[in-house]
Structure formats: C-alpha cells, structure tokens
Amino acid sequence: xxxEETLRPTSEEEASEIVRQAAAGGRTLEIVGxxxxxxxxxxxxxxxxxxxxxxxxxxxxxxxxxxxxxxxGTPVAEIEAALSSNNxxxxxxxxxxxxxxxxxxxxxxxxxxAANVSGSRRISAGAARDSLLGVRFINGRGEIIKxxxxxxxxxxxLDLVKLMAGSWxxxxxxxxxxxxxxxxxxxxxxxxxxxxxxxEAASLMATAMGTSADVSGASHLPExxxxxMPGMPFDGQSATVLRLxxxxxxxxxxxxxxxxxxxxxxxxxxLDTGQSASLWQSLSDVAPFAASNAPLWRISVAPVWGADxxxxxxxxxxxxxxxxxxxxxxxxxxxxxxxxxGATIIRDAIAANGGGHATLMRADEAVRANLPVFQPLxxxxxxxxxxxxxxxxxxxxxxPGRMVFDGDRKAA
Amino acid sequence: MSTIRFLxxxxxxxxxxxxxxSGLARLVPDDCLVTEERELVPFETDAFxxxxxxxxxxxxxxxxxxxxxxxxxxxEQGVPxxxxxxxxxxxxxxxxxxxxxxxxxxxxxxxxDVDFANRTARVQAGVTNLRISDxxxxxxxxxxxxxSSQLACTIAGNIGMNxxxxxxxxxxxxxxxxxxxxxxxxxxxxxxxxGKHLDSGGYDLLGLICGSEGQFGIITEATVRLLAKPxxxxxxxxxxxxxxxxxxxxxxxxxxxxxxxAIEFMDxxxxxxxxAFAHAGYPMDVEALLIVEVEGSDxxxxxxxxxxxxxxxxxxxxxxxxxxxxxxxAAIWKGRKSAFGATGRVADYIxxxxxxxxxQLSHVLSETSKIIDRFGLRVANVFHAGDGNMHPLILYDVNxxxxxxxAEAAGMEILKLCVDAGGCLTGEHGVGIxxxxxxxxxFTETDLNQQMRVRAAFDPAWLMNPSKVxxxxxxxxxxV
Numbered sequence: 086x087x088x089e090e091t092l093r094p095t096s097e098e099e100a101s102e103i104v105r106q107a108a109a110g111g112r113t114l115e116i117v118g119x120x121x122x123x124x125x126x127x128x129x130x131x132x133x134x135x136x137x138x139x140x141x142x143x144x145x146x147x148x149x150x151x152x153x154x155x156x157x158g159t160p161v162a163e164i165e166a167a168l169s170s171n172n173x174x175x176x177x178x179x180x181x182x183x184x185x186x187x188x189x190x191x192x193x194x195x196x197x198x199a200a201n202v203s204g205s206r207r208i209s210a211g212a213a214r215d216s217l218l219g220v221r222f223i224n225g226r227g228e229i230i231k232x233x234x235x236x237x238x239x240x241x242x243l244d245l246v247k248l249m250a251g252s253w254x255x256x257x258x259x260x261x262x263x264x265x266x267x268x269x270x271x272x273x274x275x276x277x278x279x280x281x282x283x284x285e286a287a288s289l290m291a292t293a294m295g296t297s298a299d300v301s302g303a304s305h306l307p308e309x310x311x312x313x314m315p316g317m318p319f320d321g322q323s324a325t326v327l328r329l330x331x332x333x334x335x336x337x338x339x340x341x342x343x344x345x346x347x348x349x350x351x352x353x354x355x356l357d358t359g360q361s362a363s364l365w366q367s368l369s370d371v372a373p374f375a376a377s378n379a380p381l382w383r384i385s386v387a388p389v390w391g392a393d394x395x396x397x398x399x400x401x402x403x404x405x406x407x408x409x410x411x412x413x414x415x416x417x418x419x420x421x422x423x424x425x426x427g428a429t430i431i432r433d434a435i436a437a438n439g440g441g442h443a444t445l446m447r448a449d450e451a452v453r454a455n456l457p458v459f460q461p462l463x464x465x466x467x468x469x470x471x472x473x474x475x476x477x478x479x480x481x482x483x484x485p486g487r488m489v490f491d492g493d494r495k496a497a
Numbered sequence: 498m499s500t501i502r503f504l505x506x507x508x509x510x511x512x513x514x515x516x517x518x519s520g521l522a523r524l525v526p527d528d529c530l531v532t533e534e535r536e537l538v539p540f541e542t543d544a545f546x547x548x549x550x551x552x553x554x555x556x557x558x559x560x561x562x563x564x565x566x567x568x569x570x571x572x573e574q575g576v577p578x579x580x581x582x583x584x585x586x587x588x589x590x591x592x593x594x595x596x597x598x599x600x601x602x603x604x605x606x607x608x609x610d611v612d613f614a615n616r617t618a619r620v621q622a623g624v625t626n627l628r629i630s631d632x633x634x635x636x637x638x639x640x641x642x643x644x645s646s647q648l649a650c651t652i653a654g655n656i657g658m659n660x661x662x663x664x665x666x667x668x669x670x671x672x673x674x675x676x677x678x679x680x681x682x683x684x685x686x687x688x689x690x691x692g693k694h695l696d697s698g699g700y701d702l703l704g705l706i707c708g709s710e711g712q713f714g715i716i717t718e719a720t721v722r723l724l725a726k727p728x729x730x731x732x733x734x735x736x737x738x739x740x741x742x743x744x745x746x747x748x749x750x751x752x753x754x755x756x757x758x759a760i761e762f763m764d765x766x767x768x769x770x771x772x773a774f775a776h777a778g779y780p781m782d783v784e785a786l787l788i789v790e791v792e793g794s795d796x797x798x799x800x801x802x803x804x805x806x807x808x809x810x811x812x813x814x815x816x817x818x819x820x821x822x823x824x825x826x827a828a829i830w831k832g833r834k835s836a837f838g839a840t841g842r843v844a845d846y847i848x849x850x851x852x853x854x855x856x857q858l859s860h861v862l863s864e865t866s867k868i869i870d871r872f873g874l875r876v877a878n879v880f881h882a883g884d885g886n887m888h889p890l891i892l893y894d895v896n897x898x899x900x901x902x903x904a905e906a907a908g909m910e911i912l913k914l915c916v917d918a919g920g921c922l923t924g925e926h927g928v929g930i931x932x933x934x935x936x937x938x939x940f941t942e943t944d945l946n947q948q949m950r951v952r953a954a955f956d957p958a959w960l961m962n963p964s965k966v967x968x969x970x971x972x973x974x975x976x977v
Contacts, residue, residue: 149752150855215673230947236852237884238924240659240708243948247704268754291614297728335797387693389614442698460698465686472954
C-alpha cells in the first residue's frame with residue numbers, strides 16, 4: 086500500500102480533480118488528516134493516501150454568532166486556541182487520542198467530524214455530530230457538495246451532515262466543517278464520591294443525572310484506574326466523579342443540591358476548577374489507557390447497564406475498564422490478546438444487556454484484519470448502509486473496506 | 498393559491514383503485530381503512546391549508562406489522578405512500594395526492610417503556626409530543642423539543658420534520674433528543690436503529706432519517722431522551738422601542754456567554770395579536786418584546802436575571818416584567834405558543850421559517866418589512882431569536898386570490914433574503930411542498946442530486962411522499 090507519494094491538494098478544486106481521476110482510473114484513496122486515528126478500522130487497502138494537510142485555516146468565526154467554520158485539515162489545537170481567546174469551547178469536548186495511539190501528528194477538525202469524536206461532556210451536551218452544523222465534501226464522483234449550513238437551526242433538505250459524521254472517510258473527503266460553539270463555563274467543580282462498586286456507581290450516577298443539578302460529566306473509575314490518575318485525591322479507592330459547570334454561585338448551589346441527593350453516608354470530596362478541568366481532559370483523552378499497545382475496546386450501551394455488561398465481560402476476559410457517559414461508555418483494555426480480541430464475548434454481553442455497539446479502537450493490524458472492528462449490523466441495516474455508501478461513492482474510491490469486515494474476501 | 502404543483506397522478510394506479518382498496522382491506526381490520534370520499538376529506542391537507550388533494554385511500558394501522566404489510570403491498574403495486582402524523586405540518590409535508598395511500602400512525606399511541614435510570618422513553622410513534630412530558634412530569638422529567646403544536650403533533654411527525662420549538666436554544670431539536678427508532682422501509686422491511694445507548698456503531702442512519710420528511714419510510718416506534726426538569730423556570734418580558742434594538746440585545750446576551758433556555762421575539766403586530774388572545778400581560782407600549790426564560794433555583798435565576806437585565810439596560814430597555822407566579826409564567830408562554838392560532842383569528846396567514854446568523858437579525862427584520870410594504874401586506878414577527886430562527890407571519894385574505902398570490906410571492910422573497918444573509922430556508926418546519934421550488938436558491942443541482950441519490954437508496958421507485966422536498970423539475974428529469 087501507499088508506495089506512491091501522498092496526494093496533498095491545496096484547494097477543493099484540486100482535491101475534486103484528484104478524486105475524479107482516481108474514480109476514472111479505478112484507484113483508491115486513504116483519507117488522512119493528522120494520521121492519529123489511522124489505526125482504527127479494518128486495515129487500509131487503499132492505493133494512495135490523500136491528505137488534508139493542505140486544506141487548513143479557520144474560514145469564518147464570529148464569536149457572537151456561536152458558529153465556527155474551518156477547513157478540514159485545520160489542527161484541533163488551532164481551533165481550540167481561537168475559541169479559547171473568545172471564552173468559547175466545542176461543547177462536545179473532543180478528546181485528543183494522540184497518546185492513545187502513540188501517534189505524532191496533530192488531530193484535525195475534519196477527523197473529529199469524520200470519526201464523531203466526543204469526550205465526557207457528550208452525556209449532557211451531545212456528540213460531535215450534534216454540534217456539527219454544516220459540511221463541504223467531495224463525493225466519490227469528485228463533485229463538491231455542501232450540506233447543512235452555518236446557522237444553529239436548519240432542516241433544509243436531507244441531513245447528510247449526520248451521515249458524514251462518524252463515517253470514517255468512507256463516504257467522501259470532508260473539506261470544510263462548521264461547528265456550533267458555546268460560551269466556556271465561568272467555572273467548574275467536580276464532586277467525588279469515594280469507594281463503591283461499578284454497580285453502585287451506576288445507580289448513583291443515574292440519581293445524579295436525574296436531579297436538576299445539570300451534571301455535565303458522570304464517570305466511574307474503578308480502584309485500579311483511579312489510583313493511576315496523577316494528582317487526584319482518590320486515596321486508593323474507586324471514585325465516581327460528577328462535574329458541574331456554570332457561574333460560580335450557581336455551581337456552588339448545585340453542588341449542595343447534588344450532595345443532598347446522594348445516599349446517606351456517602352464519602353465525598355470536591356475538586357476545584359483546575360483539578361476538575363484537568364481530570365475531565367484526561368478522561369476525554371482516554372489517558373488511563375494511553376502508553377500501551379494492548380487491545381482497546383470502546384463500548385456504548387444504555388447507561389445503567391454498563392456495569393452489567395462490564396461484569397459479564399470481565400467474567401470471561403482479563404483486562405481493565407472504566408466508565409464515562411453515566412456508565413454507558415465503557416473503555417476496556419484487554420490483558421493479552423485472546424482469540425478474536427474478545428469480540429464475540431464482548432458483543433454477546435452487549436446483546437444480552439439491551440444492545441449497543443463495540444468498536445475495537447486499538448489492535449495490531451493482523452488482529453484487525455481478522456474480525457469486524459466496527460459493530461456488525463443487522464442484515465437489512467447493513468444492506469441499506471451499503472446502498473447509501475454506493476450512492477455517495479459508487480466506485481469505492483474512499484477508504485475501501487474500512488468500516489465493513491469482509492470475511493469472505495479474507496477467506497478467499 | 499395554486500402555484501405549487503404536484504406530480505401527475507399515475508393513471509395506472511388511479512385505474513386500479515378498486516383493486517388496491519380491496520387489497521388493502523385484506524391487510525388491516527375494517528376500522529383501519531378509510532375509502533369513502535366523504536371520510537377522506539379530513540386527510541386532504543395539513544396545516545398548510547391552501548393546498549388540498551384527496552388521497553386514494555387512508556390506512557390507519559394498529560401495529561408495525563400492519564404498516565409493513567401495507568408498505569409491501571404498495572411497493573409491489575407501485576402505489577405512492579404519504580406518511581401522516583397529526584397533520585400539523587406548516588410546510589405541506591403531509592398533503593397527499595390523488596394516487597397515494599396515506600398511512601397514518603395516529604392509532605399507534607402507546608407509551609411502551611419509561612426508564613428513569615437511563616432517562617429514556619420508548620413510545621409508539623403516534624403518541625403526541627406533549628403526552629411524553631405529561632407522562633413523566635410527576636417524576637421530575639420532561640421531553641425537551643416543544644413545537645408550538647405539541648398538544649397535537651406526533652413524535653413520528655416530529656422525527657419526519659426534525660421539529661424544534663422555543664426551548665431548543667438550550668436543549669436542541671428532535672435529532673439531538675432522539676435515541677432510536679423502529680421503522681418500516683418502502684419495501685416493507687422492518688428495521689431498528691439505535692436504542693438506549695448513545696451514538697451509532699455504523700453510519701448515523703438515525704440522524705439521516707430525522708428530518709427526511711417521510712421519504713425514507715414510516716416510523717412506528719421511537720426511543721427519546723428524557724431530561725431532568727430544572728428546579729424552576731421563569732420567563733421575563735423585556736420591551737424595547739425598536740426591533741433593531743431588541744435584536745442587538747439578543748446578540749449581546751449571547752456574546753456575554755449567557756445561553757438562556759429560550760429567547761423569543763415578538764414585534765408590535767404580534768404583541769397585539771397574542772395579548773388580545775392570551776391576556777398574558779405583555780406591555781402594549783413597546784415596539785418589540787423579548788421573552789427570556791431562565792432556569793434553576795430562585796437564587797440562580799435571580800443571579801442570571803441580574804446579568805441579563807444589566808445587558809438589557811445598556812440597550813435602554815423600556816419595560817422589564819418578571820412573572821410573579823406559575824400562572825403568570827404559563828400565560829406568558831400561552832401567548833407565545835398560541836401565536837399562530839391567535840393570528841389565525843385575525844387573518845389568514847402563511848408562516849415563514851428561515852434561519853439567519855444572529856448578526857443578521859436586525860438586517861433581515863428591516864428588509865422583511867420593506868418587502869412586506871412593497872407588496873402592500875401586513876406581517877407579524879414572532880420567532881426564536883436566540884438561534885436566529887425567524888417566523889414572519891404574512892397576513893392576507895385567503896378569499897382574495899390576488900392578495901393570496903402576493904403573500905406567497907412575498908414569502909418566497911423573504912426566504913431568499915434569509916438564504917442570502919447566510920442562512921437557510923427552513924429552521925424547523927421542513928421543506929414540504931412549500932419551499933421545495935426554492936431549494937435551488939440554497940443548493941446547487943449537484944448538492945441536490947447527491948441528496949436525491951441518497952434518497953434513492955431508501956426508495957428507488959420514488960414512491961414515498963413523492964411530491965415533496967426536491968424541485969419537481971429535477972425529480973421528473975431523474976425519473977426519465
């Protein structure tokens with residue numbers, strides 16, 4: 086693969102021409118931004134790399150309108166710096182997964198959209214796809230397409246914006262994205278509830294999310310993970326952490342309200358703004374599982390059933406895990422590499438507990454080549470998804486096979 | 498008004514009407530099938546009443562399986578299908594056509610599962626929007642999207658049009674609060690998407706279906722996100738001497754980092770109409786009114802309001818009126834939410850729905866009044882200012898064909914104005930038939946062709962809600 090030089094268009098028109106020629110010549114392209122998430126998906130079988138590194142820069146940002154538009158190859162760090170100087174943020178708090186994958190590149194805003202990367206605030210503020218207002222992209226025919234827009238409410242035509250979000254570059258090359266942005270909270274604090282099992286934490290987090298305290302982060306760190314969080318006063322115990330954000334007086338009042346809703350006798354402490362911000366950034370970056378090559382799963386299930394799914398998996402697989410999104414997002418790092426990286430056990434546990442999906446985020450190429458990295462879909466949904474993909478990219482130019490495990494092809 | 502065309506009915510379908518009716522009768526119980534001319538009339542239009550078409554038949558199934566059987570039959574027979582919720586579309590999204598079978602899901606209105614720990618409700622799609630919040634209110638929860646028609650409109654319709662409402666500024670629209678659906682595709686296949694978990698394992702088909710205006714199938718069940726109710730909520734009225742100043746105040750509130758739950762705008766015409774209807778205590782001596790709602794404990798609301806009032810004062814706010822009781826708060830919202838109905842008592846109207854960037858609000862308001870003046874009409878502006886979603890209500894007399902045509906023409910100009918200001922044709926009502934032929938003002942043919950190809954992945958024969966969303970000319974060319 087990719088023996089030839091990477092293609093690096095500097096304009097939409099140039100990119101469009103590259104794609105047109107690839108489609109005509111029956112060649113395939115792997116879309117690359119900063120390259121930090123290249124290891125996610127079925128292994129690439131594309132002929133050449135198509136980089137967004139030449140498509141950079143914030144093209145429109147008027148803070149008063151709460152919308153920012155940037156070319157797809159713009160580093161997230163540049164976007165966050167521009168927002169920060171205007172006291173604004175991306176509501177969905179995208180993590181930086183560079184350390185998680187031992188990569189050197191700078192994550193780009195286009196990849197945040199294409200992979201629908203959302204951090205801890207997703208539980209209250211929605212995912213990247215919820216903040217994504219508009220896109221420009223090149224389809225597999227080499228046509229420049231716009232969809233959505235730059236306003237906060239828009240139902241004009243089909244919502245291809247959602248379709249592009251989380252499509253991992255298999256439907257088109259994003260060239261420009263518009264995100265809704267939000268004011269940065271004046272302050273934040275995190276209530277720590279010390280001790281307790283994952284099951285107890287699930288119930289506690291459900292209680293917290295059911296109060297009017299407006300919790301914007303709810304995570305449970307079992308003892309092994311909690312003790313690895315640098316600078317956090319978790320004292321060798323598991324920790325359930327609940328974040329509150331807003332104006333200072335309001336955060337203080339809600340902290341009291343939240344404390345009052347906890348079971349009597351709960352042992353609690355509070356993280357101040359600095360500690361709280363640092364904790365949630367680490368969690369959004371999946372820091373507990375950085376600096377390792379061990380197989381890593383990202384599992385999304387109904388929040389209170391996350392603990393049951395985790396328990397079912399842990400009965401049959403060795404590994405470590407922790408919970409975000411009120412318990413519904415389970416990050417599971419395996420010890421060793423069992424057959425099929427535990428895929429069958431994990432997905433059976435999900436199916437037995439109300440459904441959801443599991444993605445193998447990190448594993449050697451040889452492992453990924455032999456199992457479905459993304460959650461297998463019901464046959465009718467898989468067929469529909471393939472028809473949609475073909476409607477966007479009939480010649481299968483982009484990231485061929487990245488999201489779909491082709492067992493037959495493998496066997497042949 | 499009769500300027501908006503529909504696709505020509507298939508002569509072959511009309512010719513075999515009797516056969517189709519008896520075919521449908523084999524699939525659903527007798528009381529689920531409407532075929533008498535007189536009984537079909539209530540289904541001839543929706544809330545976009547200027548256009549009417551009597552359908553071939555109406556089916557009101559009781560189960561997903563019945564929907565599937567009917568869809569499969571219509572697919573095999575080449576019969577167009579028009580999905581219908583409560584028929585409250587302001588864009589003509591549910592208006593049928595002569596060769597179409599209407600599938601209405603109003604009989605499927607059970608709440609199937611309420612799960613407070615996971616904060617979800619699973620409902621049959623014919624349940625009304627407000628019913629969900631009513632069901633969970635006593636336990637301290639609510640369902641956030643709140644279109645003005647929420648007493649009548651169904652969740653299926655909300656999903657079809659990706660409906661919004663006044664409180665979307667904080668809580669988002671339908672697509673941001675929808676977790677899963679069960680739906681029937683055009684060929685009768687039943688699929689399930691999403692559930693109680695977040696995000697999708699494959700493509701975000703849930704996001705694609707939301708707002709697809711009935712072109713992708715029939716939604717029969719939905720799982721929606723429930724939210725914990727705030728401790729309290731308080732709407733406050735701010736009266737200004739001009740619309741421009743009110744618009745500037747909105748921009749400043751947002752720029753100060755304050756996102757209230759709702760910021761609603763009314764101009765003088767709208768204030769008069771709504772006050773006469775709701776007796777909400779709106780100030781009558783101002784040119785523009787903002788309803789700003791804040792949430793939280795009393796202390797939090799007081800603190801937030803102090804900040805907002807300080808900003809309003811820099812814009813020489815003329816009147817500030819806080820609601821003093823739950824009853825007053827309810828009256829304030831009653832006035833706003835019945836704005837369309839109250840306007841309907843005064844005159845016929847068409848309601849526009851463009852969204853513009855916040856910085857363009859004042860410009861678009863003043864250009865709107867110029868357009869209205871040029872046509873010699875009246876307009877009442879009442880809209881969601883916090884997210885730039887405008888609702889000019891153009892008043893006219895439906896019995897005066899000349900004035901009716903003027904109103905439609907003025908509306909189209911206003912929508913083009915919204916697009917030209919960097920916005921879009923529709924923020925929450927949908928394209929339907931109403932804005933269909935303006936789509937090429939916002940999109941290129943290439944953009945729309947791509948959307949139509951995606952549509953064809955769901956409905957290759959183009960039988961689902963066939964005269965909607967895409968310009969008729971493009972569709973007919975595609976069909977050849």
